[in-house]
Amino acid sequence: MSNTACDYNPRDLSVGIIGSGAAGLITAYTLLQDGFKDVQIISRDATPGGVWSQERVYPGLQINNVHGKYRFSPLMMRSPHNSATTGGRLTGDDMRNYMEMFATAFLRGKFLFNMEVLKIQRESASGQWLLEMKDTQTDSSVTLRFSRIVLCSGGTTIPKIPDELSPASAKKAGFKGLVIHPITFRADLEDILAKVKERANDQDTGSVVIIGGGKSAQDHAAYLANEGWKVTVVFEQTDTFVAAGKKPLPPFIRKSWRFFHCIWLGSKIAMRIWNTIAGNAFKTFEIPVDSPLWHARSPFWAIRANDEGIAHSNSFHSLVLAGKIDVVCPARVTGFTEDGEGVLLSNGSILPADILIVATGYTSSWETIFDEDTANELGIRKISLGEDVSKHEWNYLTLANPPTKHPDGSKYFLPIYRGIIPSKNIDRRNFAINGAVIIPNNGYAFEVFAHWISSYFLGDQMRLPSPDEALAHAEHNAQWLHRRYPEVNLWENPSISSGVAFWNWPQAIDELLEDMGLRTRRSGGNWLTWPFQVIDTSEIADLREERMAKREGITPY
Numbered sequence: 001m002s003n004t005a006c007d008y009n010p011r012d013l014s015v016g017i018i019g020s021g022a023a024g025l026i027t028a029y030t031l032l033q034d035g036f037k038d039v040q041i042i043s044r045d046a047t048p049g050g051v052w053s054q055e056r057v058y059p060g061l062q063i064n065n066v067h068g069k070y071r072f073s074p075l076m077m078r079s080p081h082n083s084a085t086t087g088g089r090l091t092g093d094d095m096r097n098y099m100e101m102f103a104t105a106f107l108r109g110k111f112l113f114n115m116e117v118l119k120i121q122r123e124s125a126s127g128q129w130l131l132e133m134k135d136t137q138t139d140s141s142v143t144l145r146f147s148r149i150v151l152c153s154g155g156t157t158i159p160k161i162p163d164e165l166s167p168a169s170a171k172k173a174g175f176k177g178l179v180i181h182p183i184t185f186r187a188d189l190e191d192i193l194a195k196v197k198e199r200a201n202d203q204d205t206g207s208v209v210i211i212g213g214g215k216s217a218q219d220h221a222a223y224l225a226n227e228g229w230k231v232t233v234v235f236e237q238t239d240t241f242v243a244a245g246k247k248p249l250p251p252f253i254r255k256s257w258r259f260f261h262c263i264w265l266g267s268k269i270a271m272r273i274w275n276t277i278a279g280n281a282f283k284t285f286e287i288p289v290d291s292p293l294w295h296a297r298s299p300f301w302a303i304r305a306n307d308e309g310i311a312h313s314n315s316f317h318s319l320v321l322a323g324k325i326d327v328v329c330p331a332r333v334t335g336f337t338e339d340g341e342g343v344l345l346s347n348g349s350i351l352p353a354d355i356l357i358v359a360t361g362y363t364s365s366w367e368t369i370f371d372e373d374t375a376n377e378l379g380i381r382k383i384s385l386g387e388d389v390s391k392h393e394w395n396y397l398t399l400a401n402p403p404t405k406h407p408d409g410s411k412y413f414l415p416i417y418r419g420i421i422p423s424k425n426i427d428r429r430n431f432a433i434n435g436a437v438i439i440p441n442n443g444y445a446f447e448v449f450a451h452w453i454s455s456y457f458l459g460d461q462m463r464l465p466s467p468d469e470a471l472a473h474a475e476h477n478a479q480w481l482h483r484r485y486p487e488v489n490l491w492e493n494p495s496i497s498s499g500v501a502f503w504n505w506p507q508a509i510d511e512l513l514e515d516m517g518l519r520t521r522r523s524g525g526n527w528l529t530w531p532f533q534v535i536d537t538s539e540i541a542d543l544r545e546e547r548m549a550k551r552e553g554i555t556p557y
Contacts, residue, residue, distance in 0.1 A: 010458050014038040016131060016144065018117055019152035021050020023435025023446045025099060026072050027150050029106050030450035033544055034458065040144075041107065044116040044136060044157075048107075049099035051156050052092060058186040060223030061092030064215070064307040070095065070443040073541040075102050089307065115142065120149065120369050122377065127430070148457055151433045153365040155496020159183050160363040164335050165211070165356070173336035177354045182216040185357070192224075195354050207231070207352050209343055211333050212359030213238030213295075215306055218316035220357055225324045226314050232326040232351055234333050240299040241317070243281045243308035271398060274300045281308070285317045292329035293320060301403055303438055303485055303502045364495040378431065379424025382412040382494060385478055394483055402486045413478030415471050418512065419499025420449060421456070423470035429456055437499035437508075444537050445501075445509060451543045452512045460551055463515045506535060518546050 015036055017024045020043035031039050047054045063070070067088035071077040077098050080090060103111070119132040129149045133142045159181035163169060170179045178195055180188045192208070208224055210217050213235030221231045278299045287293050299305055308315055319325045332346040333356075342352040366380060375381045415423045419437035432453040439445045455462055465473060481500050501508035510520035522539035 011035040011037060013147035013457075014145070015040070015148045015150065015457070016129065016146035017041045017150045017152055018120075018131075019043060019050060019154055019435070020045060020048045020103075020111060020113075021052070021152060021154050021435060022070075022099065022442055023154070023449070024050065024150075024152035025102055025107065026443075026446050027152060027434050027450040027453060028110055029072070029074065029102075030447070030454050030544070031457070032106075032110075034454045036454075036457075039110060040112055040146075041110050042112045042115050042117060042131070042133070042144075044114065046113050047100065048103035048111065049096055050152075050154055052095040052099050054096060055186065056183070057092035057096045058182070058219070058223075059189065060219050060226070062219060063090050063092065063095060064305075064440075065090050065095075065442075066307065068536065069441055071098065071537060072102065072443055072447050073537040075105060117153075117369050119371065121371065121374050127428075129430075148430045149432075150453060151366070151431070151495075152435045153369075153495060154435055155365060155493045156183070156362045157365045158363050158367075159358075160361045160493075161358050162360060165333060165358050165360075170336060170356070174338075174340040175336045175356075176340040177356060179356045179358060182220065182357065182359050183362075185216075185220060192355055193227075208355040208357065209234065209333070209351050209353040210357040210359055211235070212361075213329070214304065214359060214361070215239060217357070217359035218306070220359065221325050222314065222316045222319055225319045230326075231324075232328060234328045234331050234345065234351070236295070236330040236332060238293065238296050238329070239304045239306050240278065240296045240302055241281050241306040241308050242277050242299070243284045243311055243317075271300070284311045285315075285321065287317065287321065291321070292327045293317060295329045298403060300398070300503075301485060303500060362493055362496070364493050366495045377424075379415055379422035380494075382414050385413045385482070386475065394480065399483060402483075404486070413475060414494050414498045415474045416498045417465065417470040417474055418452075418508075418515075419501075420452065421470070423467055423474055426464060426467055426470045429459060432456060433498060436495055436497070437501055438497050439501045439505045439508070440503075441505060441535065444535060444540065445505065447537065447540055448509050448512050448543070451540075451547065452516060455516050455547055458551075460547065461517070463517070516547060517550050518543065 011034070013036075015031055015038065017028050017031075017039065020041050024041050024043070025048060028039050028041050041048075043050075045053045045055060049056070067077065067079050067090060070090060075098075077094075080088060080094050114136045115133045116136055117131055117133050119130075121130045121132075122128070123130055123145070129146045131144045131146065131149075133144065134140070135142055161181060165179065167179045170177075178188070178191060180192070185192075207230045210221050210231065210233045213233070217233060217235070218239070221233050225231045282294070297304060308317070312318065313322075316325065320327055328345065328347075328349075328351070331349075333343045333351075334346050335344045336342070337344060337350055342350050343356060344350060370378065370380060416433065416436075417423050417426055420433050422431065425431050434446055434449045434453060435442075437445065437449075456464075464470075477499070485500065485502075499508075506523075513520050513522075523533035523535050525533045
């Protein structure tokens with residue numbers, strides 16, 4: 001399809017949005033504002049919000065975003081009641097409330113809840129998308145037809161549990177406890193509390209073993225420890241974190257995260273700041289150098305970094321130091337004991353366990369909904385990454401002395417242009433993805449992605465490559481990501497990592513704005529001061545009007 005006007009109005013074509021999380025909500029809002037008449041949001045949940053829905057938000061959930069960061073321009077967010085003591089850090093309930101407010105304010109009547117998408121196929125005769133679904137309340141089958149699809153299913157819906165630690169393996173081994181995944185932590189909480197007896201007089205009368213050093217593992221450990229339960233966390237490496245003493249880190253660090261890595265001065269600034277931030281975080285919590293908490297990922301080379309705000313006594317790190325959470329590291333849980341009372345560790349030791357929480361992440365939500373023919377035609381499956389990287393050299397000073405490369409990190413990549421459009425399908429303008437790029441400021445990014453997708457569906461004049469050019473761009477970007485984050489296998493979960501724009505996310509957003517012919521560097525400043533400006537979604541509140549003006553041949557700024 002060309003970028004020129006068509007003989008039909010694209011706003012009359014139906015759009016199905018799969019997923020009611022943040023990406024799905026802002027995409028639906030943007031399309032409706034642009035005049036699309038038939039927009040439906042399909043969700044297997046019973047309430048909006050995706051990972052922030054009522055059934056998913058678990059007690060004690062603290063997120064890395066701070067007030068003013070994870071929101072959309074059409075709706076302000078209420079400040080958390082404890083902002084003064086947490087530096088404005090948001091909880092899961094804060095996000096749930098905001099997502100529900102947004103859905104109520106702008107998207108009434110646009111949801112199909114309790115619908116699990118089983119298969120997506122493209123009808124050859126009409127070119128339309130067929131969605132085969134199951135109504136989870138009635139267990140009945142439902143089929144819907146859409147002209148366009150936006151995939152916003154996210155990457156935290158299907159648990160990833162090692163076979164040797166699955167509930168089936170636990171049952172086969174005679175394990176007497178419960179095996180759960182964080183996705184069901186809220187639903188299983190009553191069973192957890194009933195199974196594990198409270199610690200009394202410092203005697204071990206029940207125990208929870210948590211596998212993983214990531215955010216959910218830390219949240220569950222802190223919550224249960226604060227409730228008085230005995231908790232042991234087992235990991236090989238934990239997430240890096242940032243924290244400060246009496247005052248949070250400056251807003252330009254907590255909300256913007258942008259530095260020039262391509263020039264000498266920028267590299268010096270970036271490395272100096274990150275080395276200082278990493279050291280100060282451990283100093284803030286007074287973590288001794290022999291603590292297992294030092295087995296953390298590099299804050300510069302990793303894409304998993306937690307923002308603790310300011311030091312507080314009920315946080316994961318404080319509870320470990322206080323002896324209320326035990327840590328075994330570096331180690332892995334390899335199976336269950338023969339007597340069914342505990343788990344085996346890779347270091348040869350045994351841990352008693354009444355509950356095993358397997359916080360080992362998630363697998364792609366795309367694997368089962370596309371059959372092989374559809375996936376190949378669409379171009380949404382990972383493919384081999386070329387071995388010749390000579391044309392992809394980046395001699396940046398910040399990339400000197402990288403950590404050891406992940407053994408599987410250079411074999412595959414996703415042929416998805418900018419993490420939004422499968423390269424093979426880019427000329428059709430009938431399929432897009434939002435929410436599958438790892439990025440620190442989801443609210444701002446998802447909103448810009450939504451505008452890009454809407455312009456794409458409308459057939460606006462845009463900077464779009466050919467399918468071959470899009471594929472080359474995706475491979476080039478993959479080579480960069482493997483160079484930039486060598487310790488991470490980026491493609492284990494494509495539905496949450498079809499692209500990565502972490503510390504350089506403002507530059508990535510500017511590329512999307514450039515695609516639409518819109519103004520960049522919206523937070524102001526010059527080449528020297530721009531990296532230290534605080535980014536806010538008010539900067540993009542008028543994107544629709546700017547896009548309309550450009551469509552009508554008027555300079556929007």
